[in-house]
Amino acid sequence: MLSVQPDTKPKGCAGCNRKIKDRYLLKALDKYWHEDCLKCACCDCRLGEVGKFI
Numbered sequence: 001m002l003s004v005q006p007d008t009k010p011k012g013c014a015g016c017n018r019k020i021k022d023r024y025l026l027k028a029l030d031k032y033w034h035e036d037c038l039k040c041a042c043c044d045c046r047l048g049e050v051g052k053f054i
Contacts, residue, residue, distance in 0.1 A: 012032070013033055013034045014029075014037070015033050015038065016034065018034070026038050033048075035048035
């Protein structure tokens, strides 16, 4: 039998290495990010505002 427990432990941000205490997590490239830390490397656009699919 498989039991799934909610993960309530704060995740570390891949961009700034601080704990993510926000209500929602952004997950990209199998890493977790603050909304302000996940940005395009070319244009510096915040990717959290773009939507689910790019």
